[in-house]
Amino acid sequence: MPTNEQRRAAAKRKLERQLERREQRAKRARLITIIASVTGVLVVVGAVVATVIITNKDSANTASASTTTSADPGAPQPAADGKLPPFAAPAGLGQDCQYPAAGEASRKVNPPRTGKIPMDEAEISVSMATDQGNIGLMLNNAQAPCTANSFASLAGQGYFNDTPCHRLTTSDSLSVLQCGDPTGQGTGGPGYEFANEYPTNQYQPDNPALQQPVLYPRGTLAMANAGPGTNGSQFFLVYKDSQLPPNYTVFGTIDETGLATLDKIAGAGVEGGGQDGPPATKVQVKTIQLD
Incomplete structure (x- = not known):
């Protein structure tokens, strides 16, 4: 039976292979783009990248979070019916992801790779094993590539x-x-920390709608934060329809x-019979691995 170290090494190698394949596909896409421009073929695709998140700095109450990236002026406007805004696929070959250092790491880890993150692999399957049961996750790499890139790196x-x-x-409500x-x-x-993606960047930074709750439906995987540009490793799993401002990256x-x-x-x-605190049934994450 493989040891924990061997499993981690295997997961890391798998992640590296996935990233290498994505980079190779991105290079081919760049070559096709250059050829197309020389022959006068130009395809313009309108786009927007978006984000959403909960607090990762002492979360005794519902998180307060704010947008960390500017919205595309041509982006679709958020829906007025209390739902998350529609997602528009970003143009180009990838999202520029940066992970500036911030504070001391709770566990020794290397930051994710930075720069253009290819989004051609739209989804990434992940298995989260806990002592209370398994939780299957599907990362939305096309919708939140910087977040998916960080999560996959940490898992690996x-x-x-x-x-x-x-x-x-x-x-x-939560x-x-x-x-x-x-x-x-x-x-x-x-x-390290990084900026919000969908749905936050579907809004202009001064849009009052950023302070209004929208529906985070049951089955959503999202990031927690403590304000602008403070995404890290903490995430939350929505098991019942919840209402939150659109400041939490759905990934x-x-x-x-x-x-x-x-x-x-x-x-x-x-624990203790309240509505917000440690779960009465202790939950320990055994592993999170890319499938």
């Missing part, structure tokens, strides 16, 4: 392995399980097996 390095899910909320902090205190991170979905696991955890309630 074993950053999430043997860490607790430190927060459960069970109110009518029903999530929050994980991703090795310290288990809601204050930890990977030693994937949860499968039916995962939702059943979350329902079981939520059914036991919050």
